[in-house]
Amino acid sequence: MAEYRKTYRTFSAGETTALGRHIAQVLKPGDVLALYGDLAAGKTTLTRGLAEGFQANQPATSPTFTLINEYPGTLTLYHFDCYRIKDAREILYLGFEEYLDMGGIVVVEWPQKIETYLPEDTIRIRLNRSESRDDVREITLELPEERHVNFGC
Template sequence: MEFIVDSIEKTLCVGEQIGKLSLPGDVICLIGDLGTGKTHLTKGIAKGLEVTDYITSPTFNIVNEYNGRLKFYHFDVYRVNDPDEIEAIGFDEYIFSPAVSVIEWANYIEELIPKEHMEISIHKLPELGENFRKIVITYTGDRYNYVKEIRI
């Protein structure tokens, strides 16, 4: 699936729809340069999961935990220098739980990502305007077929 969005609100909308459709145990991997909207998309997912806490990027904590319709784990592995660091916090226990896990900068720890996961890449489209982004959603495993229902 591919979406072109031209505002933070539309990015949040895509995320919210993913959150509403998410299932226990979903692993959602976000990839994109700084400033592309990964955290905004995550905020939308959290809203769709009925998380009422303010969502911030866990850049210095590696993971933030939230409660909503489902437990929600938000990882930011930008500052992880070695995959062993993320394993040391019990990464497997998080992502193989009945929670929804969103991992920003997932490409930094590819070897730790389960085979079945959703990958969302976000790219700036400066040729269209400052706020334009292309959101590309791919996945492995039938569990993520629900993304076909997303509309903006």
């Protein structure tokens, strides 16, 4: 259960990306982020901001068909997309447990598919689209400890 919770509102894809850059500033090597949200909720857009925050060597894209993308930067970002996983054990065949020990940042889209393999101290981020405006997102961070993300939304 999260000990610290903070909700942000973004009003464009650019703001969601910017929030990702700000979140990157408070992450530590070995952190795992679980991104929850429906299709088009902004999970990959937020991840793009995380990659930018770590000065990755390329922009983050959805790894839906490859299941994992790696973005080397000041910290390496390991981006998993579990949308196509049918059985949670499939994540083990991808070496998920080894990635947890690599000292980078692990980001998991569709984490509900592999919930049993997520570490207890996983940072959970819930992205919800506004029902009234397609470009508005409510993004809630649930962290095991208080970390201040300086973002003005």
